[in-house]
Amino acid sequence: MPSARSIGRVAAGMDVDDLRALVHRHYERRRRNKSLHPVIGEIRPLIFDGHESTSSYLRCCRGCSQRRVTVAEGERVQYYHRYVMAMLLHGDGCLLLDIEPQGPGEGESTAAIRLLKRLVARYPRAFNAVIGDSLYLNPEFCRLAVEHGKYFLAVLKDERRDLLVDARGLFECESSVRLESDKKLYQCWDIEGFTTWEQFEYPVRVVRSIETSTVRRWLADEEQEMISEWIWATNIPQTAVGTEAIIRIGHARWRIENNGFNELVNEWNADHVYKHEPNAMLVFLLLLLLAYNVFHAFISLNVKPQLRARHTTRHFAKLVAAEFYIPSGDHFT
Numbered sequence: 243m244p245s246a247r248s249i250g251r252v253a254a255g256m257d258v259d260d261l262r263a264l265v266h267r268h269y270e271r272r273r274r275n276k277s278l279h280p281v282i283g284e285i286r287p288l289i290f291d292g293h294e295s296t297s298s299y300l301r302c303c304r305g306c307s308q309r310r311v312t313v314a315e316g317e318r319v320q321y322y323h324r325y326v327m328a329m330l331l332h333g334d335g336c337l338l339l340d341i342e343p344q345g346p347g348e349g350e351s352t353a354a355i356r357l358l359k360r361l362v363a364r365y366p367r368a369f370n371a372v373i374g375d376s377l378y379l380n381p382e383f384c385r386l387a388v389e390h391g392k393y394f395l396a397v398l399k400d401e402r403r404d405l406l407v408d409a410r411g412l413f414e415c416e417s418s419v420r421l422e423s424d425k426k427l428y429q430c431w432d433i434e435g436f437t438t439w440e441q442f443e444y445p446v447r448v449v450r451s452i453e454t455s456t457v458r459r460w461l462a463d464e465e466q467e468m469i470s471e472w473i474w475a476t477n478i479p480q481t482a483v484g485t486e487a488i489i490r491i492g493h494a495r496w497r498i499e500n501n502g503f504n505e506l507v508n509e510w511n512a513d514h515v516y517k518h519e520p521n522a523m524l525v526f527l528l529l530l531l532l533a534y535n536v537f538h539a540f541i542s543l544n545v546k547p548q549l550r551a552r553h554t555t556r557h558f559a560k561l562v563a564a565e566f567y568i569p570s571g572d573h574f575t
């Protein structure tokens with residue numbers, strides 16, 4: 243086995259484009275195998291989100307961002323790394339397509355735009371919609387999507403925005419539709435043709451959903467009503483996708499938190515810094531994307547459903563890990 247230091251040194255000198263090409267090869271194989279199905283109707287969503295992987299007061303490198311943090315001893319400079327990841331949703335799961343580091347002094351949207359530019363060139367037909375939180379309702383990001391024939395859908399949150407003020411005005415006078423799904427009540431508004439987003443030249447559709455669910459509080463032995471409000475802006479026309487599907491696509495964004503970052507961090511140690519050098523850190527993350535995609539493809543396409551039903555995913559991960567410790571030639575059967 244090479245030493246940890248050698249692995250770090252090799253990672254620092256590796257070409258990230260070669261690794262991205264490997265992730266693409268895995269995608270191409272899945273596409274040709276026809277194992278990637280659309281999620282909702284004909285929508286193939288690509289979800290974007292940012293993640294902070296590490297922060298430190300002591301160690302920094304040329305890729306570190308900086309911020310001033312007030313601690314008990316006064317103000318200190320903290321160094322950190324952030325990334326934007328793109329996750330392709332498909333009928334049975336998700337594929338992690340790519341990751342882009344946020345450079346020093348750079349915002350999440352700048353890194354996301356760079357990532358989207360690379361993905362429309364490398365994966366022109368893999369997705370037809372880009373999804374994100376309120377940060378992704380950025381005119382440059384949405385325009386880039388539209389110019390490449392993609393839909394966008396993002397959370398509309400900032401109460402100061404003319405678009406939201408305008409939409410709230412119309413929600414007051416337009417009638418709503420009631421839907422029910424998974425023990426949740428949805429009161430929805432769906433209005434097209436808004437042109438009040440000044441920096442954006444295309445008309446926008448706004449969908450609002452007030453969601454009521456009942457939660458049982460066992461300690462107090464009572465039922466409590468939970469109400470949440472969601473508003474999304476999109477260019478997906480009503481003729482292509484109905485209100486209920488827009489709400490499902492909007493909430494599917496959580497999958498990048500639950501299936502993406504949470505699993506990568508808690509099960510795959512994604513935030514561990516094996517070598518604090520920007521190229522090495524990106525190389526480890528891209529290797530992780532590849533391992534994640536191959537592992538999940540193995541579980542969902544190779545392991546027989548009866549066997550899959552009997553064990554947890556973690557059990558299969560342990561069997562794979564155990565193979566590293568047994569002499570070559572001997573394998574679990």
Ligand SMILES: [Zn+2]
Pocket residue numbers: 301302303304305306307321322323518519520
């Ligand atoms: Zn650093």
